[in-house]
Amino acid sequence: MTYRLDQQPLEWIDRGRTVTFRFEGKSLSGFAGDSISSALMASGHSLLGRSFKYHRPRGALTLANHDVNALFQSADATNIRGDVEPLTEGIELHACNVNGSLENDRDRFIGLFARFMPVGFYYKVFHRPKKLFPFWERKIREKAGLGRVNTDWTEQRTPKRYDYCELLVVGAGASGMQAALTAAEAGADVVLVDENPHIGGSLDYQLANEPAATGVRAALKDKVRNHANIRLFEQHYAAGWYTDHYIPLVGPKGITKLRAEGMICATGVMEQTAVFRNNDLPGVMMASAAQRLISRYAVSPGHRAVVLCANDEGYRAALDLMEAGIELAAVVDLESTPQRGSWAQQVTDKGVPVYRGCGIYAAQGSRHLQSVQVAAFNGKDCDPSELTAIDCDLLLMSVGWAPASQLLYQAKGKLGYDDTLQQILPRELPAGIHACGRVNGAFTLEQRLADGKRAARAALAELRGEFHAESQTLHRDRQAHSHPWPIVSHPAGKNFVDMDEDLQLKDLVNAAKEGFDNIELIKRFSTIGMGPSQGKHSNMNGIRILAAIRGQSIDKTGSTTARPMFHPVPVSALAGRRFRPERRTPMQEWHEAHGARMMEAGHWQRPEYYGQPEEREQAILREAQAVRSRLGLIDVSTLGKIEVLGPDAARLLDAVYTMKMSTIRQGMTRYALLVEDSGVIIDDGIAARLGEDRFYVSATTSHAAATFRILSQTVMDLGLDVRLVNLTDSLAAMNLAGPLSRELLKTLTDVDLSEESFPYLGIREGTMCGAKVRLIRVGFVGELGYEIHAPAHKAMEIWHTLMRAGARYNIRPFGVEAQRILRLEKGHVIVGQDTDGLTNPFEANMPWAIPLKSKPWFTGKPSLVVLKERCQRRLTGFMLPQGYSGERIKECHLVIKDGDIAGRVTSIAYSPALGRYIGLAMLDLPLANEAKTLHVRVDSGSLVAMSPCKTPFYDADGKRQTADLTEVA
Amino acid sequence: MKLLDCPLIGRRPISEFDYVGEVRKPPVDCDTATWAAFVFNRQGAPSVLRERWYHRPTGYWFILDRDTLTDEVKAIVDAREVRYDIPA
Structure with missing residues (x-):
């Protein structure tokens, strides 16, 4: 550890704890508290990395994460910033941007071809001839980019x-x-x-x-x-x-x-770099970097130093070097008549030669700084006619901030x-x-x-909302600490402005000459400040250079805004767990305990079907058949349930829904279709009248919250006397469906279920299992059936009771998939599946739900008046021949006519009731009216023929709603 | 994440709110072009917009005059000011 100094008063390292590590295959050691760079430099490694473009040797520059000269690769991570990354025991490190080894980088000669790679050459060179671009792209990708990502990574979660x-x-x-x-x-x-x-x-x-x-x-x-x-x-x-x-x-x-x-x-x-030839050689560093190295890590940055300065801080750094026992060859001050303070005086008193009004014309050395050439500096440039060479292995730059x-x-x-x-x-x-x-x-x-x-x-x-009068300029210094032009030109170039991207002074000058002379343009064309350090050590010089080229002030030139993040943030720190609420119906545990396969429906989980995945198709068919022939029970608790109360309740529903709700008789329900101003269908459900000023409406699972919002907004817009209660969570619901539902239910409730007192589409309030319930005769699945809405805490008991009592009828729970088949047999539309973000009720084949004549207003009516005459598509039923066993037709397959798209399949399923595939398709007009045969393009690209037909496919006259009575009779 | 003052319970993260957009009254007995403009066009230029907000946890509706350029809330507007009637 030849470069380690004696103990420094504020050092960060713990000399009692040695840390061993490997670098480029060599075994090395440092102390706990070392950064990777400081440990390497303590071991005599001044060469820490290779530059991005020319693979030039690079050493410590800022030691503050303001540059990326020192980037390392470990087994787990890449682009490790050695200047600030703590050294850890046993880590195996390699330099990032090298071809071969850091010492003998095979790409180190690229710099010789620099004159063939002017600024922006990527944009210009590789586009012609066009067919060669894939070749160049591969080559560029090999050369560009920094470390290698270990794709065999282990997942790390950070809180x-x-x-x-x-x-x-x-x-x-x-x-x-x-x-x-x-x-x-x-x-x-x-x-x-x-x-x-x-x-x-x-x-x-x-x-x-x-x-x-x-x-x-x-x-x-x-x-x-x-x-x-x-x-x-x-x-x-x-x-x-x-x-x-x-x-x-x-x-x-x-x-x-x-x-x-x-x-x-x-x-x-x-701290900002001074720009002069070879200002990137290892050994050339910021004054503050040397001070960090000495004070934090007790590492000597070199043996014989020159300090280039334009401020007091440079003299402070010079003193610090001497304090650390480093020979100070000279101080070079860019200004000829500087007003320097006591630090400069102390330097002079120690007999150190100070070159006033001078700059560094060039640094010399192959892998490390060996000497500098000092020349007179007039504030704009150096005079190379008289050069003084000073041998040194360390040059500190202290020219501005x-x-x-x-x-x-x-x-x-x-x-x-x-x-x-x-x-x-x-x-x-x-x-x-x-x-x-x-x-x-x-x-x-x-x-x-x-x-x-x-x-x-x-x-x-x-x-605290108090007055404060002190000006923010009160304690500002009255002298400069930055030189307005710390930049020296050189005919051979290699005077770097941005170390990240190997940008030289002439690159910026050329970019400006080509017309990219606006701060935002020059940044993008030359890529100054766009490297990994985001211009932290380079942007100020970039602005100064552009201002000089344009002959305008720094303010006029402007600066670019550094976007977040300040340093690169690991994706693991940003990536979050999927974090969102999940809603459970009171029956969810029962479903899971009885083999339900759950599917996502909005925030809810719903049973898709009950059974083993390998028997999915049969399970769904058996569930559908149970409803058609006997009894089924489905959990529909996820439906939106909203109580509408008050003198204006009917007015509200008339305004929001397409159909007239004020004429519903007490105890009856009506289909409730919701469209937006544009006439597009957004939700459907039923509206039930419980009293003169008391309604109960339902909404689809995924739209329940939005429907509640629309209702409440309309109450406010129109200033209505209505109170809305969202009962979606406090009430559970289940649909008991099948020809035997009346027979089962009548033994379990006090509600009179006879056809005369409780007809189809009726709603009744009563009790079940000691709980207040609402029973609604609905027709969604096309059989006699009762939706039972009950308080959530009693719902499981009611479910159990139905399953127990229904056992003698072979009752079967059914899931969403069976329900989809059943409703499809009835030709009932699912909003969001058979309709999309553009579908209006005429296209959905529901003109009966749009009373344009009898209602003076409802949301979307003016649009529907227009759309009625301009209907362009229509939802149409279709079926496949009995026994069809060809390639499967799926939802969203396209209907093709004469080679063009003429529609798409929105629903398709095998109907157990009809013994064939049936479906719905949204077809262009007039095809929907005229076609005798439709052709659907399936996954393989071939066309399958099917026949359009009228809906409902099943029980067109609705006799199944009283199937139990007719059979008895 | 931005914050917004809910008039009911004070400052809350913006993710708790639904933004419903500018307060607009549907034109009545108008020609098709006027109606189409109402349905499809929105004011997008930076300005003080009178807009409707919904705070989901409290179920509270409110109307703000907000400068869409500076995000500054200029006023909380009484809902009665923006009521309208529909043809009956």
């Missing part, structure tokens, strides 16, 4: 947590900790989140050796950790800002969806360029959003602490 706080503070550096503390001390419920494993922020690396910071650091950390009002989320990042301050906090163990009342962004700044303002942009904050600080700063922030610290331009420790307090006071005043 989703939900949390709430008054004030979220993002970033636990000096200003963030101060803001959290000030707010907590004033009584606010605060969450403080920081992406690092430990709080402290730049206090702990940039100001690690600064005596003035020592006391502040200890006090702040201690108070923040121990304050009862502060909840700390270390190693979590705020991945995005969503409306009403909904902020996902992503951590190693999953996601916490936090709702806050307000948010303070103390997100700090991201970009605000970590992603969340502020997402929250629709307005930001603008500040000429004093040469930085983009918040101008107008929306309600509940505040910023403090360096992201707000407060740079000195005093400024940051004062700004943290100010932001906390402002946020609290806003939360």
Whole structure:
């Protein structure tokens, strides 16, 4: 471990716990608390990865997850970000983007062909000739993309947590900790989140050796950790800002969806690269990266250093290097007459040569930095006529910062360029959003602490509806910490602006020349800021370059909004379990205990049939035959059931349903068809009149909630005196159907079931098993039958009683499939199966349900007046020849006429009553009226002939409703 | 997830609400084109819309004047203000 330094006062590593791992086949070790990158660098590996396009050697750049030079592959995961991923025992790592090994990447010569791969060349080169594109596509896919996904992955579920706080503070550096503390001390419920494993922020690396910071650091950390009002989320990042301050906090163990009342962004700044030739060589890194490496991991970034700077922070970094025992060869300051503070003075006092008004013209070295060429810099470019070479293996860049303002942009904050600080700063922030610290331009420790307090006071005043007068600009620094043009051209290029995508200065210049000179266009054409680090280390230079090309201000040039997520979020953190309510009828357990195969119906589970799956067809047929010949019982509790009460009840139903409900006689029911304004059928059921101002209506399973909503909305629209009660859950229902139903039921209820007093379509109230029930004579399945609506808690007892008493008639429970066959034999339509989102009642063959003449108004009537004359399709019955055994016809198979689509099958089933296949088809007119034979195209593509016919297929005159009486007679 | 103030019980997640759209009165005794416009066309430009909302857990209907650009609720509207009669 040649590069490991002596113990640093704030180091994160635990020297007592050695962690061994393998990298590119070699056995290495680090300490607990190391990141992958720091452990590799401690072992002398400065080469951490290869660049995306040219496979250039790359080392640590930011060590802050602002670049992706160091991406690794393990057995389980890919694109592991080594700069921040904690080292784990026994992990086996490889570099991601290499062909062969990291050291001898076979693609490392691609850079030699760079001049044949200008910006945007993908878009231009591979389209012609067209037939070669599949070849190129395969080649590009091999070369592009990063790690390899292990498709043999094991499923990992991470919990989703939900949390709430008054004030979220993002970033636990000096200003963030101060803001959290000030707010907590004033009584606010605060969450403080920081992406690092430990709080402290730049206090702990940039100001690690600064005596003035020592006391502040200890006090702040201690108070923040121990304050009862502060909840700390270390190693979590705020991945995005969503409306009403909904902020996902992503951590190693999953996601916490936090709702806050307000948010303070103390997100700090991201150091930006200087642009010069070979600025991507391992050994060239941000000053803050070197400070992180030394202070957090006690790893020496090099032996002999040059610092390129344009701010005080560069001199602080120079001092830190010397403190760590690294030889400082020179400081190169981009400005000739800089106003630098005491750190610069200390550097000078130590006798370090300082090159003022100079820049780095080029870095040199093959796999690692060996020397730099220093040249005079005039604020625009270097003068290469006089170059000074300085040998060094480390070059720190400290030329400027970009605000970590992603969340502020997402929250629709307005930001603008500040000429004093040469930085983009918040101008107008929306309600509940505040910023403090360096992201707000407060740079000195005093400024940051004062700004943290100010932001906390402002946020609290806003939360409590109080007035707050302090300006957000109050504690901003008055000197620049960023250079407006840290960019040096070079005829041989390789001066990278964006390391993710190997974008050089000339790529952006060329993109602009080609006309992509708008910030959004240049981004997409050149792909600047579109790599995995999303421009965190590059966007500011991109904007500066475009502004210079256009000769306009940074504000005028604009910036792109970084969308969520702030860092890539594993899909496992986002993916949720299927989480939705399931509704159970009182009889569900009975169904399951009696072999029912359940199917989904809206939120409900309903028995499809009772029996073994391999006997599905026979089971369904036997159930249907039981209803036709004897007795069946089906659970219809899932039907919507709505009580309509009040003087205007009849008016309401007249307005909502197509048929006239005000003329229903007490004790009778009527078919209830619901259409929308456009005349399309949306639901059906029955309406029953229980009294002068008392109705009971049913709705289909899946539309029950919507029907209730439509009824209640109409009550409000028309100002009706009606009260609606949704009884869907409190009442269960079952349909006792079959010629023997009357005989069975009359022994079990006090209701007089004789034909005279309780005719077809009647409704009666009475008792069964001691419970109040409603009996309705319905005809859906086409046999004598009674729907029994009973309180949910008594329903199971009634069901049991019917099954027990019905045993002597061989009663059989039946499911949804048998019911479908039975209703099809009667030609009854199922809304949503035989109709779709465009079907009107005329097409569904129900003109009898549309009283256009006798009703002055109902919802959808004006549309139906028009549609009646323009009917284009009609639902028609069809049947197949007896004994048909050809290829199966399925629902949605198309009806073909002269090679064109002329309709589709909506329902088809084998009818046990008719002994043949029957069905319904929606047919174009006039085919529906004229055709003698229809041809349906089945799965194999062949056509099957069938004959159209009238419906109902079964019992057209409805004699089955009194089948028991006629037989007796 | 967004939040919305239910006039009955206060701030709730938007997933508890049904958005029913702009409050509209069906035109009566109009020509086919007017009726078709009512059925098929909706106001889509950003503006203050008077819209109907339904809070499912409480079964509560309410009407808001809402700026569809800023999401700002300008007023809660009394249902009596938007009532209409139908031909009887």
